[in-house]
Structure formats: C-alpha cells, structure tokens
Amino acid sequence: MIPYGQQDIQQADIDAVVGVLRSDFLTQGPVVPQFETAVAEKVGASHAVAVNSATSALHIACAALELQAGDWLWTSPVTFVASANCGLYCGASVDFVDIDPHTYNISPVALEAKLEKAESDGRLPKVLVAVHLCGQPCEMEAIHDLAQRYGFKIIEDASHAIGGNYQKERIGSCRYSDITVFSFHPVKIVTTAEGGMSLTNDAKLAERMQMLRSHGITRDPILMTKQPDGPWYYQQVDLGFNYRMTELQAALGLSQLDRLEAYVERRNELAARYDSLLRELPLVTPWQHPDAYSGRHLYVIRLRLDRIESSHRDVFMSLRDQGIGVNIHYIPVHLQPWYEKFGFQPGDFPEAEAYYSQAISLPLFPTMTEQQQNEVVDALRLSLEK
Known part of the structure; x- marks a missing residue:
C-alpha cells in the first residue's frame, strides 16, 4: 500500500530524542522553549506556545480570545472537525461559511454576504477560524479587511501549512490574524509524533495560552491575585488544561524543522x-x-x-x-x-x-x-x- 501521507524519521531525529531520554527532563525542560523560539523565528511571529496537539492549540486560542457561551465561531465546512469543535469546547455556537470552488478555502465573497446578513440579525461571529486547506492559505488580506469592518477575531488554522507563504511572508507571521495554529501530527509537513503550536504577536494572548495549557497555573508573582507565601508558591488563576508538549516531542520537532x-x-x-x-x-x-x-x-x-x-x-x-x-x-x-x-x-x-x-x-x-x-x-x- 502506498499511503496518502507518511512521516520521514532520520537518524538525526532519533539521536535528538535519545538525547532527551538521557537528560534530566522528559517534560517541562529546556527543549520545549527552544522549539517554540525556533518556530517563531522561522515564521516571523513574536510568541509561540507549544501544546500536545493542534486541537489543543485551537482550544486555548479560542479561550484566550474569550470565546464563550452566547458567542459565535465561524469556520469552513471542509476541514477536520477540530476547527469547529474548538468553539463548542468554549460553550459557543458554531456556523460555517461556504468555500471558494477554486481554492477550497473559505470564500471571501460568501463570508462578506453572510456577515452582512448576520449584522442585520445581530449574530456576528466573535471568532473566525480560517482553514488553510491542503497547505494553500486563505485570502487573508480580504478576510482581515472584513474583520476590521465587522469586529471579529481571526485564528488561522494552518495545520496543513507550515513552510508555506502568503504574499511572500511566512504563514504563521500573524500579519492578518490574531493567532495561527500549526499541527505536527505524523502525516503533516514536520512532526513531533503528536503536537501543535499557537503563534501570536500579542504578548497578552501568549501569556494566557501559556497558562491555559498548564492547568491555569502561574508562578509569576505579577500574575498572582494574592501575595505568594514563598519561592515555592504557585497559583491557579484560571481554569486550564493539561495540554503540555513533552521534551521528547519538542526534540523531534526541532530536528525535523531543519528539513x-x-x-x-x-x-x-x-x-x-x-x-x-x-x-x-x-x-x-x-x-x-x-x-x-x-x-x-x-x-x-x-x-x-x-x-x-x-x-x-x-x-x-x-x-x-x-x-x-x-x-x-x-x-x-x-x-x-x-x-x-x-x-x-x-x-x-x-x-x-x-x-x-x-x-x-x-x-x-x-x-x-x-x-x-x-x-x-x-x-x-x-x-x-x-
């Protein structure tokens, strides 16, 4: 059987993972932030937050944008279910925008028409998840212009798209979006076995996503709501999740990123x-x-x-x-x-x-x-x- 997709694992990848296995850290060590920095620099974004899957990345992206019950998330109907489910996880309602027959991505024409009607009905979306199907980016400039006019936030679901460009800028730079999400599933362009990442140019969004991926806990006194008892102290200041990426995954991702x-x-x-x-x-x-x-x-x-x-x-x-x-x-x-x-x-x-x-x-x-x-x-x- 010739598979539709297949990972490429080379000796350098194996050596990188074995190096972590022989180190002091398997989780929450130095390699995850190294991987985050490498990806952010590669695509030209200010901040990157690595997690255990792109689904988790979509979830914390929606939560960081304060999507909640009573809000609407719109996305493409031609996508994996996670692009829509992330809205349901936050208690929001979900709707879809039909695709362009040439790109198979969200049609800016259909989006504009739907927004005009939604404005008159009082049901504008709070978040739009723009899916870069097959790796081809959406027409982000047109979508961004509509976001400015109608006041919604944009998440680029770039699970298929790391390594690509839009208007000669790297996908992931967030020029036309609030947050971009990558997937590192084995059949994707580079892999961490399982894993994902959210990128943003907004320090506050990055800070929120960092907390949400780890139980809503912080050790930063500035973010605490009461005086710490000592240097061991941590506080849960939000309801977060256990979405952390392991050092093993990050080591594999760093090695793959070279290719x-x-x-x-x-x-x-x-x-x-x-x-x-x-x-x-x-x-x-x-x-x-x-x-x-x-x-x-x-x-x-x-x-x-x-x-x-x-x-x-x-x-x-x-x-x-x-x-x-x-x-x-x-x-x-x-x-x-x-x-x-x-x-x-x-x-x-x-x-x-x-x-x-x-x-x-x-x-x-x-x-x-x-x-x-x-x-x-x-x-x-x-x-x-x-």
Whole structure:
C-alpha cells in the first residue's frame, strides 16, 4: 500500500530524542522553549506556545480570545472537525461559511454576504477560524479587511501549512490574524509524533495560552491575585488544561524543522509532476492562488463525474484495491451527526458538498519516489477507465 501521507524519521531525529531520554527532563525542560523560539523565528511571529496537539492549540486560542457561551465561531465546512469543535469546547455556537470552488478555502465573497446578513440579525461571529486547506492559505488580506469592518477575531488554522507563504511572508507571521495554529501530527509537513503550536504577536494572548495549557497555573508573582507565601508558591488563576508538549516531542520537532524547506520544496515538485501526469485525465487538479506558496500537505483531485462512467465511490475503492492509500479530506463538518443536531442539513453549503462528492486525496509525502507516483497515476487511469 502506498499511503496518502507518511512521516520521514532520520537518524538525526532519533539521536535528538535519545538525547532527551538521557537528560534530566522528559517534560517541562529546556527543549520545549527552544522549539517554540525556533518556530517563531522561522515564521516571523513574536510568541509561540507549544501544546500536545493542534486541537489543543485551537482550544486555548479560542479561550484566550474569550470565546464563550452566547458567542459565535465561524469556520469552513471542509476541514477536520477540530476547527469547529474548538468553539463548542468554549460553550459557543458554531456556523460555517461556504468555500471558494477554486481554492477550497473559505470564500471571501460568501463570508462578506453572510456577515452582512448576520449584522442585520445581530449574530456576528466573535471568532473566525480560517482553514488553510491542503497547505494553500486563505485570502487573508480580504478576510482581515472584513474583520476590521465587522469586529471579529481571526485564528488561522494552518495545520496543513507550515513552510508555506502568503504574499511572500511566512504563514504563521500573524500579519492578518490574531493567532495561527500549526499541527505536527505524523502525516503533516514536520512532526513531533503528536503536537501543535499557537503563534501570536500579542504578548497578552501568549501569556494566557501559556497558562491555559498548564492547568491555569502561574508562578509569576505579577500574575498572582494574592501575595505568594514563598519561592515555592504557585497559583491557579484560571481554569486550564493539561495540554503540555513533552521534551521528547519538542526534540523531534526541532530536528525535523531543519528539513522544513526541503520537505516543502519536494512536496511542490511532486505536486507539479502530478499536474503534468494528470493533465489529460477527466479530473480537476489543485489550483494555486498566485499570492500563495503552499506547503502542499495534500494533493486533492476532483473527479469530472460527468465525463466518466464510474462513481466517486467506485474510483476510490478501485484505487484502494490496487494498493493506493487514497483518502477523503474532508466530509463536510455540517453533515456530521453531531452537527446535524444543531439544525444543519444537506444543501446548506452547496460548494462544500459538491467538493466532497468529487474529491480524492492522492498520496503525497516527501520521501515518495517517482516510481511510486507513476504507480498512483497508472492505478488512477485504470480506475477512471472502468
């Protein structure tokens, strides 16, 4: 089976983790802050807060922005459920904005129309989670302009996007957002096994997220609400969580970060090669915005079902039967049973649903060989001819 994604673990990564195992700290040592500093410097952000998953990073980002019951969080329907669930964790209500048919990200046109109606209804969002699907960034300047006009906060869900650029600036710089979130899951661009990170240019938001990831506890006398008893003293000043990243994860991430540019470059080379190999087939290859340089976490094709006899399911299963580990990213969140309980139903977001009915993620990872890629294309060609 050729997987749709796969981590690349080299001897340098193993040595880095073993070095931590032989050190004095497995958690809450010096390597986590080193990793935070390295990522912040890499992307041009002022502060970074490492946690145990991108889901945790999204949660503490929402909490730091004081999202709560009575508020609204909006996001894309084409994303992993965590991009929406983070709003529910805070007691807020969740809604969605339909996607652009070319980028598969939130459509600024649809967003503006929805905001106009929400303003008249008194239901404007407090937070928008802008998802950079497949690694391609959203049109953040347009989204930021709308945020200034309508007064909502922006979280960039860049779980797919570390190493990419928007308007020639690194994704994660937070130029057009309050907080950016990265994922370090094994199939992502760099990995910490599991892990995530929130980045911001706001010192107060960083401070709040640092406390929230560790039970809401502080040892900083300035942040305490009463006089400390002594140098051992700590206070819980908020209701936080145990979302800390371990030293082992951070060591792996630091080592992987050295290869970030090479990984993204290779992913883009493979994507360009797919574009060429698939040009004559009855499908749509991923369109790339001229303002963006994608991290290319995923390579998603859309089948031209009007030009083939097979169904979406038939093509998917044929590829799996041939040993090609294709996947679907994603089932629109509003169609999940949990969200249907809130009144969402088929037809609510037609562009997202059209995308889902045609989309297949082909294998793409930096160690993929051209021979493996040829096998994927040959299998796809055979599947489309059935």
